[in-house]
Amino acid sequence: MSTRPILRLGRVKDVEQFLEHLESLGLTLPCDTEILHGAESPLLRNFVRDGISIGNRIAVQPMEGWDSTPDGKPSERTVRRWRRFGQSGAKLIWGGEAVAVSHEGRANPNQLVMASHTRKSLGELRKVLVEEHRKTTGSEGGLFIGLQLTHSGRFCRPNANDRPEPRILFHHPILDRRFGLPNDYPILSDAEIVVIIEQFHRAAKMAWELGFDFVDIKHCHGYLGHEFLGAYTRAGNYGGGFENRTRFLREVLTGSRENAPGLRIAVRLSAFDTIPYRPDPKQSTERKLGAGVPEEHDKLIPYRWGFGLNPNDPTQPDLTETIQFLGLLEKLEIRLVNVTAGSPYYNPHIQRPAFYPPSDGYQPPEDPLVGVAKQMSATRQLKRLFPNVIFVGSAYSYLQDFLPHVAQAAVREGWVDLVGLGRMVLTYPEILWEATHGKAIQHKRVCRTFSDCTTAPRKGLPSGCYPLDEYYKISELGERLKAAKAQR
Numbered sequence: 001m002s003t004r005p006i007l008r009l010g011r012v013k014d015v016e017q018f019l020e021h022l023e024s025l026g027l028t029l030p031c032d033t034e035i036l037h038g039a040e041s042p043l044l045r046n047f048v049r050d051g052i053s054i055g056n057r058i059a060v061q062p063m064e065g066w067d068s069t070p071d072g073k074p075s076e077r078t079v080r081r082w083r084r085f086g087q088s089g090a091k092l093i094w095g096g097e098a099v100a101v102s103h104e105g106r107a108n109p110n111q112l113v114m115a116s117h118t119r120k121s122l123g124e125l126r127k128v129l130v131e132e133h134r135k136t137t138g139s140e141g142g143l144f145i146g147l148q149l150t151h152s153g154r155f156c157r158p159n160a161n162d163r164p165e166p167r168i169l170f171h172h173p174i175l176d177r178r179f180g181l182p183n184d185y186p187i188l189s190d191a192e193i194v195v196i197i198e199q200f201h202r203a204a205k206m207a208w209e210l211g212f213d214f215v216d217i218k219h220c221h222g223y224l225g226h227e228f229l230g231a232y233t234r235a236g237n238y239g240g241g242f243e244n245r246t247r248f249l250r251e252v253l254t255g256s257r258e259n260a261p262g263l264r265i266a267v268r269l270s271a272f273d274t275i276p277y278r279p280d281p282k283q284s285t286e287r288k289l290g291a292g293v294p295e296e297h298d299k300l301i302p303y304r305w306g307f308g309l310n311p312n313d314p315t316q317p318d319l320t321e322t323i324q325f326l327g328l329l330e331k332l333e334i335r336l337v338n339v340t341a342g343s344p345y346y347n348p349h350i351q352r353p354a355f356y357p358p359s360d361g362y363q364p365p366e367d368p369l370v371g372v373a374k375q376m377s378a379t380r381q382l383k384r385l386f387p388n389v390i391f392v393g394s395a396y397s398y399l400q401d402f403l404p405h406v407a408q409a410a411v412r413e414g415w416v417d418l419v420g421l422g423r424m425v426l427t428y429p430e431i432l433w434e435a436t437h438g439k440a441i442q443h444k445r446v447c448r449t450f451s452d453c454t455t456a457p458r459k460g461l462p463s464g465c466y467p468l469d470e471y472y473k474i475s476e477l478g479e480r481l482k483a484a485k486a487q488r
């Protein structure tokens with residue numbers, strides 16, 4: 001780890017200084033010095049391939065909600081968030097948020113659930129988004145909306161925020177210990193997996209009937225789909241070799257296509273990973289978490305409990321099997337892929353680079369721009385190898401005021417087809433719409449990666465950008481977060 005303090009991007013005065021900073025870090029990122037508008041803008045060009053038509057290159061990433069009703073319907077807060085997704089001007093809505101295929105598969109007791117009793121309200125959510133989108137852009141042409149379908153696997157907490165109810169595929173030498181799972185904790189049986197696959201089929205059919213254009217069979221961030229890909233040590237039909245570890249995807253796909261013939265299937269993938277990180281105990285104090293360091297792993301080599309990492313040095317990515325997986329997606333005619341990395345639970349600096357850690361994280365072990373560059377260059381590498389696949393890139397929010405410059409150049413230079421926005425959408429959904437329409441960036445609304453949108457739900461509060469979104473700043477919720485943080 002470098003001992004140089006991390007430069008706050010909010011203090012970088014212009015794009016030239018930003019470029020100098022990238023150079024000082026030895027990073028090569030595409031970055032334009034001038035933002036183009038209207039017909040000139042690469043970000044406003046439409047994208048048409050294989051019958052998929054998307055009106056511009058801006059995507060909203062899925063962001064799990066912690067504010068549905070206990071039985072999985074959207075609340076007023078959920079509706080507000082989807083309205084803001086519509087206001088972003090993005091023509092690709094990737095999921096809106098992870099929707100659980102069953103109550104047991106929820107990551108939190110306030111996550112949306114796909115079920116017959118929630119069906120009507122989920123359809124309404126889509127309509128609200130379309131309406132808002134039309135108001136912003138003047139048309140709903142080229143709008144492509146999906147739902148991210150999920151089972152949270154190891155990270156299920158369906159009934160109470162403080163009660164994990166993991167559904168695991170194999171025993172993990174580090175994560176089992178971290179989450180207190182005994183050696184005899186039951187693993188999901190092949191028969192139980194078949195039931196979950198059927199839940200995905202039902203959910204896909206419902207999404208299709210509600211008018212969604214696609215569903216994402218989530219394979220990222222340590223949740224169930226992702227855990228299958230790393231199930232090297234599992235016996236039976238769903239573990240061991242590549243064929244078995246990808247059986248879940250193939251079986252979900254077959255039944256979903258039978259049930260919902262017009263529905264597109266997409267995959268969000270953690271393209272690479274690392275061993276879990278923890279705060280360095282030598283640097284941690286009661287008031288401040290230490291910088292992230294990898295968990296001890298000398299006795300775990302070759303490392304066989306993750307996907308897209310080097311088994312001989314699990315602190316490093318390895319895209320060998322990721323490339324094999326992309327080849328499979330192409331063969332299965334899955335055209336839409338969203339590249340992300342790692343997991344918010346065990347290596348958040350890989351998954352969403354941030355200046356400030358969430359309450360259960362650690363100080364950044366490297367300049368967060370390094371994390372941004374890692375995701376961007378992995379996406380570029382995959383795009384070069386699979387030019388016919390439509391790629392959405394992730395982890396742009398840390399770029400802050402320079403997000404439009406990097407996003408425009410990344411699309412213009414073909415690093416990626418669409419730029420996905422995560423945290424930035426919670427605070428300033430219209431950032432790219434405004435930038436591409438000649439408006440100055442509103443600096444006060446730029447996401448500064450405070451991570452309160454993660455910390456608040458971890459403390460049992462609803463989703464949202466507490467520090468910058470007026471809705472939370474002036475509400476009793478903001479006060480509750482302050483109090484919860486003070487108690488740490």
Ligand SMILES: Cc1cc2nc3c(=O)[nH]c(=O)nc-3n(C[C@H](O)[C@H](O)[C@H](O)COP(=O)(O)O)c2cc1C
Nearest residue numbers: 061062063064098352394395396397421422423453
């Ligand atoms: C509050 C929050 C919730 C998230 N929920 C999801 C989710 O449900 N599904 C998913 O694939 N990614 C989820 N993510 C990850 C984001 O989609 C995105 O990959 C990540 O934040 C990095 O992109 P960014 O730099 O634009 O924020 C979430 C991120 C945040 C901050």
Ligand code: SF4
Nearest residue numbers: 447449450451453465
């Ligand atoms: S709380 Fe707001 S500013 Fe902080 S990371 Fe989340 S969206 Fe960005």
